[in-house]
Amino acid sequence: MRTQIEGSRAVARAVALARPEVISAYPISPQTHIVEALSEMVKTAELAPCEYINVESEFGAMSVAIGASAAGARTYTATASQGLLYMAEAVYNASGLGLPIVMTIANRAIGAPINIWNDHSDSMSQRDSGWLQLYAESNQEAVDMHLQAFRIAEELSLPVMVCMDGYVLTHAYEQVDIPAQEQVDAFLPPFEPQQVLDPDQPMSIGAMVGPEAFTEVRYLAHLKQMRALDVIPEVAAYFHTAFGRVAGGLVQGYRSEDADTIVVALGSVLGTIKDTIDELRETGMRIGAVGIKTFRPFPLAGIHAMLGHARRVVVVERAVAIGIGGIVALNVRSALTDPAPRVYTVVAGLGGRAITTASLRALFRDAAADRLQPLTFLDLNTALVERELQRMQRRRSGPHAENMLRDVGAIAASPVLG
């Protein structure tokens, strides 16, 4: 049924339709509305049978999820930003144990400096944790990806993160089609665990593995992710048949077949990118886009097939690998073979900075003329950075964040530091 609904609530409805049996979470913006809506549904028994556990931290949230999943329950949690970092040890545990937990990441920057707004630094920090990672472009896709995520996770016995941009998606009201319970029941069979703490067949989970088999266990985890490269498109195709909508999958092209310049991105920024492409196409520019829907496993073959013919690739990414530049761009490069298109890395939208069509238009024009630097920080206020570098000539120049805020007038000049 199509309804006007907030992204978080829509996702909560989708998760409830998947009939999770245990949910554990700790609130953090911008994830809060999702888990609040779910706790309400558990309270009113709209979602039943389900146990909602209001834990004391994210480390607790993932640990409870691990226990619940190992005991055979379909398990869900959600977090963002600092919360994901705080849970990191357990995140690796969940994937190492092969537990099909589904977790929403309401993407938000990580500190310091503290920032509550959107970028992808949180989920990108866990890209090699062994979890599958899906990135939603719209709220409809977030709903659809969550339904698919449970199926993918359980088929592979691997945990899945569904990443959706904080605020941009989680807090946006849009028309979203929420499927009916019968449709979802038909799409998602009951959870049949691959391993379970069953009193009738006692076993232990969490063995210590030494050099004799550690590499093999790890290799198997990689192999399972490689299998996901088949499973994810299969599930997306099945979803398409069942619900009539295209959602998820590995990669999705937009006006890219005949393009010289291809923009690669993930998440909600694809919407703005597509609008800009439409505009630039009017002026005769041969430009298109490729959206990465699945970042882990990384769809090397899919990317290769879609980008191979381009002259240049512009990767617009909402995170930065400090000390090298792009994260997505590095991955994209490894998919390309000689003669490879030129790859430009563009770091954009950090900590909630808006990525506007005006900026993208100028950026793509520069790219098409090969006037871009290999690594660009979109809309960077270089003068502000220069002034801080000047201040740093004094040994005790103080904390950068405070200095720069004072410089732009966001906090008052301190009587001490002047």
Added chain:
Amino acid sequence: MPSITKPIVPLLDLPRNAVGLTVRDYEGTMSTLCAGCGHDSITASLVQALWELDLQPHMIAKLSGIGCSSKTTAYFAGTAHGFNSVHGRMAAIATGAAAANRDLLYVGVSGDGDSLSIGLGQLMHAMRRNVRLMYIIENNGVYGLTKGQFSASADVGALLKGGQKNLYAPIDPVQVGLAIGATFLARSFSGDKQQLVPVLKAAAMHRGFALVDVLSPCVTFNDHEGSTKSYRYMREHEVQATEADFIPHRTAVTASIPVDGVQTVAMHDGSELHFRNVPADYDPTDRVSVMHYLQERRDAGEVVTGILYVDEDAPNLHELGNTTETPLVKVPYEALCPGSRALAAVQRQWT
């Protein structure tokens, strides 16, 4: 988050303390909390207490975690040092800072979520290390900043605004502190400045970890009928267990004249705590009697306030670690690393 500077209103005749500062010099930027939030009253009491203690702001370091409560370090002692850390980790960061520089007064401000949910482990270990840190929990029973979910201090049966009932036993930081050997434990109410100011002053002068649990209603999410952390509930259920006067060092001579029924605790800097009107069988220096009393009053549905327990004799972090009187940040490199000859001399003892 942009901060709002307070307008400068010339108030010429404000009294000055022993270091020549007016109470306004202990204020910070304008609060951005909801009007009526208990946390703002605690800030006001802190401003008063720090002013009355004649402390130099540059000798104070304010630390906090994350939450509405943790934002308040910006609203007092604007010229002191500040460290806004991450959620639940303030006690550990303060431990590190105190280890490196024992000269500063560490003032930690946290919330019930920050301290009792995610940060409980850090808090407990700072208590048992007896770090010299005044640790204020601005306790409202909810996570105010993330919009009012129950925290670990919510009482059984307490209701949220939407009617949801808390089923889980609350964690009482004072009882936790008693159990693990904390050396200064107090509870107060944001709405009772008369009690809170002396409590804060005594906590600041304590030689080790001083926990001040301050009930501080969240007017936006937890001040309704059915809440046990509301203004109304506190007015109806607060019971002062002890009335304590904090007598600073320099006035100790006149104030220490023995008075009937007054129990005096000497603080390490020469200040004194005078306990008046303490219930029979209650001794604020006897852990077991305090535990017993608190449990009994809690079972009777009362919220007991006052300076509840003091141990001025227990060794603190520095004494336990046998560190130098000189703060480590000021110890010259040559003293910290006396060189290979000195090392060889030490090693010769075992050859």
